Amino acid sequence: MVPRHRLEERRFPARALSHAPRATPGRRHYSPGMQLSMAPTAAVKARRARLAQRLDGTRALLAAGVSSNEAIVSTARALASLEPTDWRVAREVVEALAACEVRRAERPQKRARRRKKGSDKSPIGPELKADWKFCRSALGEVSRTFARPIEMLPPKLEVAVSLGYLLCRIADTVEDHIAVPFEVKDELFVRLCAVLEEGADPAPFSAAFEQIEGDDAELRLARELPRVMRVYEAQDEATKKACARWVCEMARGMSLYTHRKPEADGVAALHTIPDLERYCYYVAGTVGHLLTDLFVDSIGEDPEGAIAIALRDHAEGFATGLQLTNILKDVTDDLARGVSFIPRTECSRQGFSVAMLADPKVRDRAHAAVSPVFDLAKERLDAALEYSLLIPSEHRQIRLFCLLPLWMAGRTLALGRGNDAMFEPELPVKITRGEVEALIAECMTLAEDDAALRTRYARLFEPARSAQSIR
Structure with missing residues (x-):
């Protein structure tokens, strides 16, 4: 190097x-x-x-x-x-x-x-206060998990990451919201990319969602794309370029997977581990690259310098590690809507159909089928740790933004492995509130200490871990 x-x-x-x-x-x-x-x-x-x-x-x-x-x-x-x-x-x-x-x-x-x-100065002027207020409110509604860490970021970066996340959620709504008809998904993806890349009017995209029944937070956000875009247009060119590039990469990749049809067992599933990795790149790896571009600009690093290059090397691992953890945590929820991100080949290798993944009769084989996905998730979370530690320690807010979800994901992964609850709809794999508080305390206390963070990260994967605060 x-x-x-x-x-x-x-x-x-x-x-x-x-x-x-x-x-x-x-x-x-x-x-x-x-x-x-x-x-x-x-x-x-x-x-x-x-x-x-x-x-x-x-x-x-x-x-x-x-x-x-x-x-x-x-x-x-x-x-x-x-x-x-x-x-x-x-x-x-x-x-x-x-x-x-x-x-x-x-x-x-x-x-x-x-x-x-x-x-670090907020780019929100008086004329944008109402639209920015909507964006912050929508962020809390569509993702309480990330809303709080985003609020911890420096003002300008908070706005940039919020916009990036909201635009990604709009793309995600097009991909897998149950109310969005399959017949209009491709057109909606094209319109979203035209708004970001060509400066097209967002009104037709918004109007298309007015025709879709439902009033949940995701649909309301998609209908208010013009408000999001007014805040977006006030950002600097670096922020707009990063958002347009990676949100459109995500949207075009998602469009490929919307064409997957249910097979004879009634489940639309990924085929292989490489297929899973490709899917995770489009829905999450792109987010890792988007964040990296925004972080590098915020901390003032040379975009072609050593730190920026190293961050890009680990960007996909950072984001896909979190995505894979969610996939493992939500196995039963996905099956309930006829979808499986656990590859068919892993289930077939154990002698059962992916539709039987939650069947108690194949419980031991089901654990064996998901084991390679756990291994992949752990590998990607390891990369996420390296990514987080590459952020210079003086940029504590950005480090915490990365460390907090990583700590939660690592502990969730440890609790889920070999746990029958991941196949029981009414027994979700979930960290206790006390342990969540302890994990947050660890991150806040050790954010600038690389050696201590490595030690604590390794402890996340211990079979039994106290929820007490760090000593």
């Missing part, structure tokens, strides 16, 4: 080590004014041979522009312990390293100060 702060030779003089004497067995290096001494002992020869190897590696590090590395420091120390010539080289290395570290420490702070001046 290319370091974010690449060094130029003039900033960190690689020539300093290029002039360093190489230790050669049987040969002594002299500097002006030195007294001749006895031939080096075998121990000295061996020490110099090791130093020569270390110098070669350090030269390579410097040539590559590495800003700081333990190998450079240890080489400088070793040089300082040998003889006057080596001390002068070591001093030059250490001074250059120190100067580089000062620049490296100052640069992110300066960038953050430049970006912070306008980046």
Whole structure:
């Protein structure tokens, strides 16, 4: 990986080590004014041979522009312990390293100060207060789980993430709301993308939902797309570009899966684990990328820098881990509406139809069928932890936004594995209120401590875990 702060030779003089004497067995290096001494002992020869190897590696590090590395420091120390010539080289290395570290420490702070001046200010003016009030209210109605963490974000980012989430929920309503006729889904997806990508009037989309019966929170939100878009249009170009790109990617992927028909057993199911992964990319992985674009802009990172690249590497894991946990938690609810996200092949491998997944007669085999999905979910949640820790610790609000749902998902996954309740409609897998409070306390207390967070994350998956607050 290319370091974010690449060094130029003039900033960190690689020539300093290029002039360093190489230790050669049987040969002594002299500097002006030195007294001749006895031939080096075998121990000295061996020490110099090791130093020569270390110098070669350090030269390579410097040539590559590495800003700081333990190998450079240890080489400088070793040089300082040998003889006057080596001390002068070591001093030059250490001074250059120190100067580089000062620049490296100052640069992110300066960038953050430049970006912070306008980046955290809410973009909601007086003319948008009523529409923004509707957006916040709708967010709480369609998702209490995410509404609170979103409110914790800095003002500008809160608005951007709220808009992104509401637009994703509108797409989700088109995909799987029971009241939306199959015949109009493709057209609605096309209209939604036209509104976001081409600036089309949202009124026809809204009018189409006026013809759909029902008055729940999801349908009301879809009918009020014009209000959401008025707030959306007031955002900066980076926010609008991110929302348009990833919401439309989601919508086009969802449209593929709306064409899945129930099979002979009456269930419309995914086919294989790769099919499940593809589905999760469209409905959740896209959200991970959307959030990443918004986070990178908010914290002032270079979009092509090391942190941004690493976040994108883990973005899909962060979002799909949460999605897979919900899929496992909602097995019986999905079956009740004739849908299964547990792949058919996993059920067939255990000798039963996916429609029998909740049948007590195949309970042991049902646990075996969902086991690969649990494994996949755990793998993705591990990536979600890495994603969360990549957020610089000084951006505590964004870290907490990521950590809180991750902690809940991790504990839910641990409770669900091997638990018959996941196949019982009236016995949902659910964290107790006391444990929820303890998990929140952990996140709030440890948000800036990476090592402690890793330790606590591992504990989430222990079979029995106290709901007491952390000690």
